[in-house]
Amino acid sequence: MSEQRIVESLTYARAQAGRLQIGTEAFQTMRRYIQDQAHIPEAGGVLLGRHILGTSDIVIDVVTTPLLGDRQNRFQFFRGRQKHQEAIDRAWHESDGTCTYLGEWHTHPELDPIPSIIDQLDWQRKLFRDHFSEVLFFIIVGIAKIRAWEGQKYKRPVILDQVEVAH
DSSP states (O other), rough: OOOOOOOEEEEEOOSSSEEEEOOHHHHHHHHHTTTSSOOOOOOOOEEEEEEEESSSSSSEEEEEEOOOOOEEEEEEEEOOOOHHHHHHHHHHHHHOOOEEEEEEEEESSSSSSSOOOOHHHHHHHHHHSSOSSSSSEEEEEEESSSSEEEEEEEEEEEEEEEOOOOO
């Protein structure tokens, strides 16, 4: 009999140092939107979480999901600004400034997701125009894999490698 491991979170090696962890709640929320059937549209939202003091580690605790003002179809997700910004502001205030905006996520109807040209241009726009402290993360949830990219101001995002973490 083979042992089946239940995955509750994902961890990635960051580009320079440290790790990015998608926490249990965020992981489970994103998985609910996997496009494993033809009628399921793309979904997405923002990543909210924290920088771990004294380390280069970052944890994504929660994500927003499609909200009023978003547009979805099978191959596109356009995030409306207002409702997601309200969620970002609420998380910041309720956490006394420890839960912050970390980036964006969305789904793709493919097993192993790769960013489209639209994704790449959107990420580049965010990295050049948005106000953020250190880095932004971009996550694409595919049918079989979840991929993560890390972007620094004025630089092209780099894909992160998933790492095994002993529990």
